[in-house]
Amino acid sequence: MKFINLLKISLSAIIRNKMRSFLTILGIVIGVAAVIAMLAIGNGSNNSIRETISSMGTNLINIKPSRPVFGAVRQASSSSTVLTVDDVVYLQNNSKLIDAVSPELDGSGQIVYGSNNWPTQFYAGNEDYPYIKKYEVASGRMYTSKEIKKASKVCLIGQTIVENVFGDKDPIGEVIRFKKIPFTVIGTLSEKGDNTFGQDQDDLMLTPYTTIMIRVQRQTHLRAIVLSAKSEDSIEETSAEVTELLRSSHKLGIDEDDDFEIKTQEELISSFSSVSEMMLVLLGSIAAISLVVGGIGIMNIMYVSVTERTREIGLRMAIGGKGKDILRQFLFEAMLLSVFGGIIGVIMGIAASNIVGSILGWPILITTSSILLSFLFCTFIGVFFGWYPARKASALNPIEALRHE
Amino acid sequence: MENKEIISIKELHKHYRVGDETIKALNGIDLTVNKGEFLAIMGTSGSGKSTLLNILGCLDLPTKGDYLLDGINVKSLNRNQLATIRNKKLGFVFQSYNLLPRTTAIENVELPLLYNPSVSNAVRKEKAEQALIAVGLKDRMKHLSNQMSGGQQQRVAIARSMVNDPVVIFADEATGNLDTRTSFEIMALFQELNDKGMTICFVTHESDIAAFTKRNVVFRDGRIIKDTQTKNIVIARESILGLKNEDYILN
Ligand SMILES: Nc1ncnc2c1ncn2[C@@H]1O[C@H](COP(=O)(O)OP(=O)(O)O)[C@@H](O)[C@H]1O
Numbered sequence: 001m002k003f004i005n006l007l008k009i010s011l012s013a014i015i016r017n018k019m020r021s022f023l024t025i026l027g028i029v030i031g032v033a034a035v036i037a038m039l040a041i042g043n044g045s046n047n048s049i050r051e052t053i054s055s056m057g058t059n060l061i062n063i064k065p066s067r068p069v070f071g072a073v074r075q076a077s078s079s080s081t082v083l084t085v086d087d088v089v090y091l092q093n094n095s096k097l098i099d100a101v102s103p104e105l106d107g108s109g110q111i112v113y114g115s116n117n118w119p120t121q122f123y124a125g126n127e128d129y130p131y132i133k134k135y136e137v138a139s140g141r142m143y144t145s146k147e148i149k150k151a152s153k154v155c156l157i158g159q160t161i162v163e164n165v166f167g168d169k170d171p172i173g174e175v176i177r178f179k180k181i182p183f184t185v186i187g188t189l190s191e192k193g194d195n196t197f198g199q200d201q202d203d204l205m206l207t208p209y210t211t212i213m214i215r216v217q218r219q220t221h222l223r224a225i226v227l228s229a230k231s232e233d234s235i236e237e238t239s240a241e242v243t244e245l246l247r248s249s250h251k252l253g254i255d256e257d258d259d260f261e262i263k264t265q266e267e268l269i270s271s272f273s274s275v276s277e278m279m280l281v282l283l284g285s286i287a288a289i290s291l292v293v294g295g296i297g298i299m300n301i302m303y304v305s306v307t308e309r310t311r312e313i314g315l316r317m318a319i320g321g322k323g324k325d326i327l328r329q330f331l332f333e334a335m336l337l338s339v340f341g342g343i344i345g346v347i348m349g350i351a352a353s354n355i356v357g358s359i360l361g362w363p364i365l366i367t368t369s370s371i372l373l374s375f376l377f378c379t380f381i382g383v384f385f386g387w388y389p390a391r392k393a394s395a396l397n398p399i400e401a402l403r404h405e
Numbered sequence: 406m407e408n409k410e411i412i413s414i415k416e417l418h419k420h421y422r423v424g425d426e427t428i429k430a431l432n433g434i435d436l437t438v439n440k441g442e443f444l445a446i447m448g449t450s451g452s453g454k455s456t457l458l459n460i461l462g463c464l465d466l467p468t469k470g471d472y473l474l475d476g477i478n479v480k481s482l483n484r485n486q487l488a489t490i491r492n493k494k495l496g497f498v499f500q501s502y503n504l505l506p507r508t509t510a511i512e513n514v515e516l517p518l519l520y521n522p523s524v525s526n527a528v529r530k531e532k533a534e535q536a537l538i539a540v541g542l543k544d545r546m547k548h549l550s551n552q553m554s555g556g557q558q559q560r561v562a563i564a565r566s567m568v569n570d571p572v573v574i575f576a577d578e579a580t581g582n583l584d585t586r587t588s589f590e591i592m593a594l595f596q597e598l599n600d601k602g603m604t605i606c607f608v609t610h611e612s613d614i615a616a617f618t619k620r621n622v623v624f625r626d627g628r629i630i631k632d633t634q635t636k637n638i639v640i641a642r643e644s645i646l647g648l649k650n651e652d653y654i655l656n
């Protein structure tokens with residue numbers, strides 16, 4: 001039989017039984033839509049984690065004190081005093097691979113400006129800090145090295161603070177109180193938006209690290225050292241070099257463990273990715289199971305359909321349909337149905353992903369590969385689950401089929 | 406040409422095994438049908454009419470005996486070859502029409518040609534239209550089969566049976582589901598087809614239907630007990646005119 005005739009026969013059989021065809025594909029539609037939506041959500045969150053972390057700078061390397069273990073109790077790393085400004089200076093003077101390095105301190109507190117109050121987060125570093133962490137000055141200026149030396153009470157503020165504390169007023173030159181200390185606003189930072197973890201990246205205040213160390217926290221140790229490698233490719237080398245330098249700066253013996261931890265962005269990405277990939281596999285499997293259930297639905301209804309259409313099969317045989325023509329017809333019907341279901345499912349999956357994305361504000365990412373995957377899977381399911389009923393149909397005896405009530 | 410043998414069977418037997426019993430549905434049949442004949446196969450229920458028609462129609466094979474259809478010995482053919490024979494050489498009309506539901510008349514008529522790869526789309530359409538015109542359904546080609554009357558459905562079925570230009574049309578109780586007037590109309594159609602040279606084997610148990618055919622073969626218990634040429638062939642068109650008006654209204 002010609003393929004075009006087979007297509008015509010199968011298509012008209014599907015159209016002739018609209019309701020049944022619809023019920024048959026329902027499972028597949030839901031299955032595919034679920035696969036698409038699950039993958040879109042999974043890929044989306046994966047991608048946005050990656051983007052968030054890269055937006056902090058892919059060349060970024062983070063050094064924190066390793067958490068010291070006293071007895072069996074692991075202490076918070078922030079309480080450790082191993083990282084100092086001397087380490088930063090040592091790295092600056094001895095490293096060949098570092099692009100820029102800065103101390104990092106952070107904390108939280110209330111900003112008071114007139115009658116306005118605003119709880120926020122502060123970050124403190126040297127003049128290279130904004131460069132390393134990818135902050136940009138939107139208006140005003142950055143603090144100078146002179147201001148760092150003098151531990152000047154100056155700060156830059158993020159756009160969230162500008163909006164909530166100053167409203168329409170120009171904040172530059174205004175004095176805010178933070179932890180009872182008056183800070184002069186010398187600049188504002190460009191907007192960065194929320195990151196994947198829902199953090200507002202514009203709700204922060206940036207000051208010289210000296211100001212925090214001397215006037216606010218009254219401490220000599222650093223919470224962290226941040227630095228950027230010259231390029232993404234040299235991250236490994238750079239962190240190896242930094243490890244060596246810090247070990248010698250800390251005068252650690254050969255058999256002593258590092259008293260600090262180095263985290264690159266890549267490691268951060270992969271640690272988050274592995275979690276979200278696990279989620280993806282989980283979500284994907286649930287969706288795939290629903291596709292298989294959809295396939296069993298096809299088999300069920302095709303099976304019933306063969307019984308119900310026994311006379312039709314008998315007639316087709318009587319007028320010259322061969323067993324293999326009948327087999328192909330039913331197989332093709334099953335395949336067409338599941339591909340139709342697949343198409344509708346893809347459309348519904350994309351719609352559902354977008355709805356979920358816009359209502360819940362989740363990041364979604366629909367990839368061609370996820371569409372292709374569910375499509376191939378659909379065709380396979382159509383053939384796989386259509387085979388048995390189609391075989392049954394093709395093996396019918398025409399006389400008995402024609403006599404069937 | 407006149408005496409070309411379309412069907413020739415000799416000592417044909419068909420046995421069915423049901424449990425331990427053997428049912429001899431056909432018990433040594435000899436029959437020859439020439440081109441242009443209009444044959445009525447008659448007999449009581451269970452006498453073996455359908456069994457014979459199924460074998461003649463290449464839907465079933467005999468247990469014993471030879472069957473030559475248009476010069477071909479059917480016994481030696483496999484399932485697929487039989488299907489091809491049915492597709493190219495035979496036409497079927499059933500008691501219950503067997504049209505595809507929710508499908509237009511023309512699509513139903515096209516169906517046999519869809520299974521013939523050598524027929525193009527254009528030819529298929531053309532032939533189906535002509536067949537429908539021949540059965541008087543020119544205006545109903547796009548009507549859905551299930552929205553037609555029984556008589557119209559049977560006309561569609563007849564159009565379908567002749568669309569492949571068969572050497573013979575087999576009809577099994579083709580008027581069995583129809584009222585008298587409609588039965589006569591269908592018989593008129595068959596008579597018309599036969600006048601144009603179509604060979605027809607028509608199974609019926611009603612003698613007034615058999616009266617429209619040219620030759621009556623009567624079965625009893627799997628054997629032919631009578632084989633006669635009809636003496637006064639009734640013209641179906643005239644019989645319709647003779648029907649009382651009440652019948653007309655009842656229909
Ligand atoms: N598939 C079958 N299996 C067993 N017996 C059958 C089968 N088909 C027909 N028969 C028997 O063969 C005989 C002839 O049947 P059939 O040809 O259908 O008669 P008719 O069409 O004249 O009424 C009957 O006794 C019937 O019961």
Ligand SMILES: [Mg+2]
Pocket residue numbers: 454455456
């Ligand atoms: Mg019968």
